Amino acid sequence: MSTAISDRREPLPTTAVFGGSALAATISIGIWCLLGAFILIPSERASFGLAAIAIAAIELSRRYAPRSFEIACDAISQKAAVFVCVSILAVAAFPLLVRDDPYWIHVITLVFIYGFAAQGLNVHLGETGAINVGYAGLFAIGAYSSAISVVDFGASFWMSLVYATAICWAVGLLIGACTIRTSGDYLSLVTLGFGLIVYQLAVNMTWLTHGTDGVHIPSPGLFGHSFAAELQFGPIQLPKEANFYYAALLFLLAAMLLSRRISNSWIGRTWAAMRQDPVGAGCFGINVPLTRMFSFAFGSAFAGVAGGLYAGTIGFIEPGEFSIFMSITLICMVILGGMGNWWGVVVGALIMIVVPEKLRDFQELRYLLYGVVLLVILVYRPYGLFASVRRKHEKLIG
Amino acid sequence: MTFDQIESSAATPLLKIRDLRVNFGGVRAIDGVDLDIFPGEVVGVIGPNGSGKTTTFNVVTGLVAASGGSVRWLGDRELVGAAPWIIYKSGIARTFQNIRLPLGLSALENVMVGLYPEERSNWLQVILNSRRQRNRNSELHDRAECALRLVSPALALSPGRLVAELSYADRRRIEIARAIVATPKLLLLDEPTAGMNATETRELGDDIKKVSAAGITIVLVEHKMKFVSDLSSRVAVFNLGRKIAEGRYDDIRSDPRVIEAYLGKRRAAQA
Numbered sequence: 299m300s301t302a303i304s305d306r307r308e309p310l311p312t313t314a315v316f317g318g319s320a321l322a323a324t325i326s327i328g329i330w331c332l333l334g335a336f337i338l339i340p341s342e343r344a345s346f347g348l349a350a351i352a353i354a355a356i357e358l359s360r361r362y363a364p365r366s367f368e369i370a371c372d373a374i375s376q377k378a379a380v381f382v383c384v385s386i387l388a389v390a391a392f393p394l395l396v397r398d399d400p401y402w403i404h405v406i407t408l409v410f411i412y413g414f415a416a417q418g419l420n421v422h423l424g425e426t427g428a429i430n431v432g433y434a435g436l437f438a439i440g441a442y443s444s445a446i447s448v449v450d451f452g453a454s455f456w457m458s459l460v461y462a463t464a465i466c467w468a469v470g471l472l473i474g475a476c477t478i479r480t481s482g483d484y485l486s487l488v489t490l491g492f493g494l495i496v497y498q499l500a501v502n503m504t505w506l507t508h509g510t511d512g513v514h515i516p517s518p519g520l521f522g523h524s525f526a527a528e529l530q531f532g533p534i535q536l537p538k539e540a541n542f543y544y545a546a547l548l549f550l551l552a553a554m555l556l557s558r559r560i561s562n563s564w565i566g567r568t569w570a571a572m573r574q575d576p577v578g579a580g581c582f583g584i585n586v587p588l589t590r591m592f593s594f595a596f597g598s599a600f601a602g603v604a605g606g607l608y609a610g611t612i613g614f615i616e617p618g619e620f621s622i623f624m625s626i627t628l629i630c631m632v633i634l635g636g637m638g639n640w641w642g643v644v645v646g647a648l649i650m651i652v653v654p655e656k657l658r659d660f661q662e663l664r665y666l667l668y669g670v671v672l673l674v675i676l677v678y679r680p681y682g683l684f685a686s687v688r689r690k691h692e693k694l695i696g
Numbered sequence: 697m698t699f700d701q702i703e704s705s706a707a708t709p710l711l712k713i714r715d716l717r718v719n720f721g722g723v724r725a726i727d728g729v730d731l732d733i734f735p736g737e738v739v740g741v742i743g744p745n746g747s748g749k750t751t752t753f754n755v756v757t758g759l760v761a762a763s764g765g766s767v768r769w770l771g772d773r774e775l776v777g778a779a780p781w782i783i784y785k786s787g788i789a790r791t792f793q794n795i796r797l798p799l800g801l802s803a804l805e806n807v808m809v810g811l812y813p814e815e816r817s818n819w820l821q822v823i824l825n826s827r828r829q830r831n832r833n834s835e836l837h838d839r840a841e842c843a844l845r846l847v848s849p850a851l852a853l854s855p856g857r858l859v860a861e862l863s864y865a866d867r868r869r870i871e872i873a874r875a876i877v878a879t880p881k882l883l884l885l886d887e888p889t890a891g892m893n894a895t896e897t898r899e900l901g902d903d904i905k906k907v908s909a910a911g912i913t914i915v916l917v918e919h920k921m922k923f924v925s926d927l928s929s930r931v932a933v934f935n936l937g938r939k940i941a942e943g944r945y946d947d948i949r950s951d952p953r954v955i956e957a958y959l960g961k962r963r964a965a966q967a
Contacts, residue, residue, distance in 0.1 A: 556823055560822060564815045567808060568809070568812055574799070574800060575798055582809050582810050583813035583878075584781055584809075584812050688798075690800070691800045691859075692800030
């Protein structure tokens with residue numbers, strides 16, 4: 299409940315609205331400058347040095363200047379609109395900064411796509427407590443549905459996203475129906491099996507999926523503009539990677555808005571009540587099996603658009619990409635960002651995609667360092683970076 | 697419901713339990729219980745631990761399957777075999793002996809969970825955040841606040857506080873508010889004063905009187921005899937899965953079977 303949360307906040311010490319907005323804007327710009335610098339500094343070592351200094355500064359100010367830290371946090375949370383505007387501007391302007399090197403545009407596009415998928419997985423993991431370790435299977439179904447309907451059935455790319463979403467929703471409903479009597483650890487085992495089955499089917503059903511040869515997806519177009527062409531905004535010319543960058547960004551923003559609405563409404567409240575105490579929820583009119591089933595289907599549907607965008611952006615899919623490793627990456631995004639937090643999981647996606655890219659310089663040490671980063675975050679923030687209020691205080695009943 | 701209405705409908709019981717049996721393996725948790733609950737009553741159910749009081753509640757609310765017998769609701773509806781959410785929608789709400797509240801939700805959100813069957817807005821309205829959805833939401837919001845105010849005016853002043861931050865007594869009050877928010881016909885309270893001190897118990901007694909005065913029939917499982925005698929118009933005594941006595945508190949207090957159930961055979965003979 300947005301109203302319930304706002305009750306807990308104390309008013310900003312400075313009553314001047316403009317002062318609060320200016321502070322919020324300054325902090326937001328600072329955050330995005332730091333992030334941009336982290337990504338764009340060519341030397342990886344310098345990047346991580348910068349990150350270490352920034353984190354140390356935050357930690358020190360939290361410890362030794364708690365009041366200032368609180369004021370800064372309040373400014374952001376109370377002037378969320380300012381932060382959102384600055385963020386959207388910053389993210390929209392990013393391709394301008396890296397016009398000459400489209401590689402980072404491509405990486406951030408992947409962040410958006412994974413962030414979109416993480417919204418769906420968050421419904422399973424964060425909101426309803428269904429520990430789905432086979433989300434890559436759904437992701438694969440989304441990607442293949444979209445690719446096959448474009449390549450073999452001649453559908454337009456945008457319509458194929460609709461088909462993929464519908465198919466993922468139906469598959470999610472099916473899994474939900476099959477697992478109606480299981481929950482917790484047993485449910486994760488079923489989803490693990492599901493992920494493996496989808497992978498095997500993608501390899502072996504060559505008549506449909508072209509097997510390990512993979513599927514090539516032609517670049518889509520929109521209103522006569524081909525996504526294979528460079529993007530022209532008046533005098534500004536952006537590389538062709540920017541097409542999918544902005545498309546994926548719009549989809550991600552829509553998904554975040556959707557998640558927020560659902561999470562703050564009676565639906566999110568029902569899910570939270572059911573997750574924490576299924577027996578009690580049943581005694582208050584909530585049809586637990588049916589609600590579980592449809593929430594699973596809802597979370598699965600996100601994989602349709604995510605998979606379709608993924609296929610379109612990469613231009614080529616093959617079964618190997620949708621391995622258990624992808625499921626684990628997605629789970630890490632949700633847990634790291636903060637389960638049940640619709641914007642936290644996007645931060646999780648950002649970290650999980652950008653950090654390994656920045657670590658390329660360290661070669662074989664890469665995954666070791668990556669693991670260390672994850673460990674350190676979860677040691678200091680056991681509920682993820684930005685835990686949802688509901689999650690942080692819950693204790694499962696019964 | 698006014699007193700006249702209660703009198704006139706007193707002939708047909710709200711809830712009619714007949715020859716109810718529940719077996720857990722070889723254990724006969726409930727062994728042929730008959731019990732009638734009439735509209736407007738406050739019925740106390742007492743008895744030693746393991747006498748089948750909570751199990752009876754669990755059967756009525758659909759959490760435990762009966763091995764035999766029937767539970768008739770409003771004269772004709774059979775509740776044995778119905779799902780808990782169906783039973784709640786037909787007008788029976790309950791609280792639990794060990795408080796079952798999602799700790800991560802606020803006091804008000806928890807009460808609003810009880811209004812789930814009345815959420816009329818569909819997914820599309822939620823996603824579009826339509827005017828109708830917002831109106832509906834604020835309407836239910838107000839109703840939940842009313843229920844919260846009834847059991848605790850103090851809590852209603854800070855409805856956004858998380859249950860995890862609240863005291864045990866406040867959690868009990870929220871549980872009762874959640875159970876009455878949808879104005880059920882019958883409220884089952886399972887040891888509502890467990891873990892409460894004398895003051896809190898007295899306050900809770902007042903709350904229950906308010907709920908009863910609002911026209912809700914109440915069945916109360918309780919161990920504190922003073923509490924039961926103050927509130928109940930009628931008391932049923934359970935022992936070893938059977939109802940051994942029923943009547944006004946003062947009458948059953950001197951019943952030899954009741955004394956035997958509580959104190960044992962030899963002591964009862966001495967008394």
